[in-house]
Amino acid sequence: MDVLSDVIALMRTGEPTSALVRWHAPWGQMFPAVPGSAGVQVVLSGSCLLVADAPASPVRLRLNAGDVLFLPHGHGYALASDASAAVAGPPVLPAGRPALLVRDTVGEPGDGPATVTLCAGYRLDPEHAHPLLRELPEVLHLPGGRPGVAEAVALLAREAQAPGLGTDTLLPALLDALLLYVLRAHVDDAGSPGGSSPGGSGWAAALADPAVGTALAAMHGEPHHPWTVAALAARAGLSRAAFARRFRQRVGQPPLAYLTWWRMTTAARLLRTTDTPLSVIASRSGYTAEYAFAHAFKRAYGTPPGRYRGR
Template identity: 55%
Template sequence: MDVLSDVLSVLRAGQPRSALVRWHGPWAQQFPPVPNAVGFRAVVQGNCVLLPTGAAPVRLGAGDVVLLPHGRGHVLADSSTTPPTTRASDPAAADFPDSRPLVIADTAGPSTVTLCGAYELAPEGHHPLLQDLPEVIHLDARVDGRTGLRAVLDMLGVELARPGLGTDAAIPALLDMLLLYALRAWFDETRTRQGTGWAAALRDPAIAAALHAIHRKPAHPWTVASLATLAGLSRAPFARRFTELVGQPPVRYLTWWRMTTAARLLRGSDVPLNVIADAVGYHSEFAFAVAFKRQYDTPPGRYRRSTDAIPH
């Protein structure tokens, strides 16, 4: 599994939430911050403006997608001058109903249709890839090369507007694809930029090779030397470049990813602890438990029991 796919597989907890919303002007809604979720807004019809807290307005037209990786509070409105209101209609809210069409206000006037939604992050889902993302990512799905993003938006709109047999299965899958295509579009957009962080790490052939190897085989007895050889670099230059781009040394990242993978298995399966330990590179269940407790401040068995009530 490639790194981006692998990371996305551990980000979400439970079902993503979404709604097709028809707004009639004048309108403005305040969306409060949601610290443990990734939000998105996509414009299907019409235009509007997104007003992030403490940041410049973002004007949106049909085909525009906004990703809010850190759950930033914002206002969505027909105009920056319309006074905002707060209604219980935020798909990021815990009490939001199942995905469904939603009409906000029934006054006359031009209408704007948006897809609004949120992905609840898993307890172990705070991957450094997300931490590197800006507060607001604005993408135009009509740009050349983004046909996948546009297609997913169209299919999601159809499923929400006209639910049918299989819609409950289709919507979560389409939301996963939307997040993937949005992140892929952002990575493509930043491809020519210099700097550090995950976008730069995945653009660097040597470091990307090491990351892909760690994610494909977390149980392998990787060392800095073996990862450096795989990357085609000597040990010291590899360790420096990896740490600079990824934000932590290779062995620390390897351990972190092993524990993150273990947490996902504990949260989403009934696989025995000794099998999980072996799957993430620990031949001793005791050594695995010590490493897991060091990262999560709780033994793996207790972690599993504490998440038994969480829907997977």
């Protein structure tokens, strides 16, 4: 798997839930903070205003049909038809709801233009989140019409507005695809000459850097391989010293330190979600001896792998 695919697989627990909502102007809706979650909003038709009082800096955005928002840190925000609309409290959603809930505006609808949104929520595992997610801004906004994103939005709109056989499986997969397009666009924009981190530090810069990105892909694709700094440098097409310096500048830690973190993170996910024998997990994590793997895992998580699995 490549790095972005791994980030998606690592970040969430369970499947995303979603709701298709038709809003009738004037309208306003508060979406409260939900720690340990991430939100997605897709404007399928019409327009609305985003108001996000994020801790870092407030965000005010006018959103149009096709626009996509990703809010990765679980902070609260509001959507409204315009700045003068009254904002209602958080919606009350039924427990055990299906993958897609379809509803009209809560409360008394207005008689103005309609806006249709698809809102989705991901439950995150903050203890094991990839550092790429922690570096993301409070709000990622992709205007409609961006290649890849536009097609994903069109598929989501068609499936959400005319559900059929397999919708409960298709919607989570389409939301994952949309999220990958959002993160890919963020990496591409940040690493571009006019972006926020061309040649700088941070995960967007790391993934946009051909040499560092190649090394990261190698580590994620073959975590069991006995990688050395020299072998990773050769894969990246740089000298050992130049590669080690560039990797640390971009990622914030040495190559083998990140490799160990990734191996242990992968092992923890397998322990939590599968019945794979410890010997197999040790081998997949690059350890020929189970006791060496257990020692490394305990150093990383403070408990032996067998006890971690039982807990």
